[in-house]
Amino acid sequence: MVEIFLDNVTHIYGKEVKALDSTTLRIENGSLIALLGPSGCGKTTTMRIIAGLLRPTSGRVYFDNVDVTERSSQERNVAMVFQFIVIYDKTVFENIEFPLLVRKVPKEERIKRVKHAAELMGISNVLSQQARRLDPGTRQKVALARAFVRQPTVFLLDEPLTNVDPQTRLELRKIIKELQKDLHQTMIYVTHDQAEALTLSEKIAVMKDGKMIQYDTPEALYDKPKNTFVAWFIGNPGMQFFDTSLKQSDGAFLLDAGEFSVDVSNVSGQLVKYGNELKLGIRPENVQVSSQKKVGWFNAKCTMVERVGNMYLLTLSKGRLEIKAKIKETDVREGDTTWVQFPSEKVRVYTKAGELII
């Protein structure tokens, strides 16, 4: 139940590998946040620094305004659950009991706390069994119980559900959510799977190449992604982009992608100072498609229809450009001509470098 503050933390492995670059992050007391990003973005390094497994090359770590950078994991009282399910060669009960045993907690209290933790995880019925013989899902529950039983300052979860069967995954997500809610437990979840991050966390820190790009609520990340990377990373599939030039024609301001243009007259004032070359972004699920001609819409030919889960992903070609549209039901077939529109409130404009303008 702790607020965590990372102040300008940089970490370099060996001599050259800069895993973390001047990252500053404040995690509110009692919140569940996710560190999200592709492999190698620095999320695991960040977590290990918070855990105390790693001393940062530079920068400080604070728990509730106390500098803990030099303190061990034990002293910080953090709990960590790994992707690789860690189980000791003992019974389930002894596994959960271990951290309390080490801290010399009196027997009666130990038994009480272990039983409580086991009940929370739904594993009270296997307490006397050898933990190593159970299936991965149950084993991870034991690991979670063991982490929980210590009443830690912060729970660190490193992609813990990757090696677990889908049924248990759902159960564990529910348990994690409840733990956090009922106990105001500060939790940090590391993952490369946006579904986990979007489902569980209140805020997500999207990272890339050692830098924290945007730290925001899932809604904000989805609606107003700060740069093209975040916009592309969040969403299935993510946002698509077109290179455009800002042009003026008959008094109206247009973003011209070559094969089509979008009217941006009402925000032209904000755009002009960023130069002529801008990027236009729109999410495939926001692209409007119709088989009938509509005023103001442009036409494109459908070159591929892909089924994506329960929806359809259409690839629409116009000239050299390809537009992807995601819709629930369609009678559009490959080869058909369709009419396309980008609703203006869903369009996002980015600088050439990828930063959000509007």
Place this chain on the structure above:
Amino acid sequence: MKKISFRSKTLFIALIPMIYLYGLVIYPFASVIYYSFFSYDIGGTPVFNGVGNYIQLFTDTQFYRTLGLTLSYSILAVGTEFLFGIGLAYILVHISRGRSVATSILILPLVMTPAVAGIIWRIMFDAGFGHVNFYLSLIGIPGQKWLIRPTEAFISTVIVDVWQWTPFVTLVTFAGLTTLPVELVESAYIDGASEFRTFKDILLPRIRALLYIILFLRVIDTLKIFDTVYTMTGGGPGTATTYMSIFNYLNLMTFYHIGYGCTIAAFFIVLMNVVVTILSKRAGAALFAT
């Protein structure tokens, strides 16, 4: 030849050394069993004796003394090797520099020929001029009659075995420990366990199967011990260090009781078989549980 495939052909070729080895083992083995039922001293002719040799064996007090000595030797040596061996492995795990130097030094006793080791230690254990008594005197302990008195001789053979094979226990245990996932140690660290506790309660149990295998190998080896002891003490003084293999050898090659020698050998084979079966079942069970 419908199902002959690339894989089957390779299997056939792999069988050839098996057949060869089997032939080389079965024939001598069969001979030993055969002659164990005969009264046969060198120079004479084999006379069928039924179980006469076996009765002689089981009423031979020297046989029981040998059996007792061998078992004591095995228990003492293996016990000490495990204690020191795992202790050294603990140290190896916790030093970061000098590990390769330490490993190279540890290997030295292992690579020495057992017979040569026996000879060297005989010199070292010499009561008058040996190195052991010399260094003991430097720290104020009076010299012992190492190879002269029975108990001291027994102890000295155990010391040599421990000297030579503790590194084996250490290095194999260490190798096993390196295969363990680092998250195991990290989790224990985060849980607050001390280094010693992590080693004892978390890491060692994980390599239980490997430890059983080391135990298994060492017990077999010590029961069969011959080279080092024979060159160091010859089985003496008297019969103070006459272990099973030496007893067998003396009867066969020194006294030339071929028949009786074979009987001892046959018994020994059966004994070893029983021990191996029991121990390998336990090792297998531990392995399976992992």
Place this chain on the structure above:
Amino acid sequence: MKIENESFTTILGPPGAGKTTLLRLLAGVEIPDGGKIYFDGRDVTDVPAKDRNVAMVFQSFALHPTRKVFDNIASPLKIKKVPKEETRRRVKEVADMLGIGDLLDRYPRELSGGQQQRVAIARAMVKKANLIFFDEPLTNLDYKIRESMRSELKKIFTAQGGTIVYATPDPTDALSMAKYVAVINQGKLEQYGPVDDVYNYPANTFVGYYFSFPPMNLLEGKVVKEKGVLMLNSHELKIDLSDCKEMVKEGDELILGLRPSQLFKVDGDDVVKFEGEVIITEVIGSETIIHVQYNEARLAVHVPMIYRLLPGDKLKIGFRPCDAFIFRKADGSLIRR
């Protein structure tokens, strides 16, 4: 099972179902204990892999770590002793097609997971084999890369041609890329056919459940008679069974299958409506799956946008009886769709 020429077939099944075994048998790495395998009418059951003119892409990429990317891709050609000039040309061609043309000089360890997988695919394609096998090639990749690889793979194969057999435990792979699907469970072929056919007419509960994303909701129910009409009663949801009355009788135990994507905002006069209590909301990118509790049953509801509800909220659900699947409980077989 007969796999059509020039088609993309997916072998779909849970871990341990036998997908890898099937691929290995087809590739010639293993010999079946019974039965025969024919390629274009030719009996290849005893023909070793190297003579079958097939290529395989593995889940673990299986690249040679000490050889450069170029040599990795070129290795099948080197084995066939193809002249140097032609090798160079073909490798470049395939590498460009997969977008790794400028990585030829690197070593596999310098590449990302997605790039490594492309090298593995390039190596399989350079042989110009008629038959390419894929053994869960995307499983070891990051989520986002998996997403983009799916579209790319589909594009490449429509352009390239050839017969492709692709093993995967993920139904979305089959739905997005394949023309045909073979659903396997515990070594048995449950159903084989064009993707749309198998999707719309699953032969049994396993196929219905597994070949669906998220998995189909299966609810238990019994046949009852109300006002002389045979109805299926499942957790107080009632469906008229008049159109299949010769197949069921009163008291039969049946299973009702409802697709998560057909439960949200469904319009129609015949919609069976009910309300569920939210257990948890799963946001998976741009879509949502809401897990609800209704009486003793748990259902997953697919919503095609981001739609957050809190545990305990109520969600209105409805389905059209014509969208429901009805299976026999005893053997799981489909009665009606």
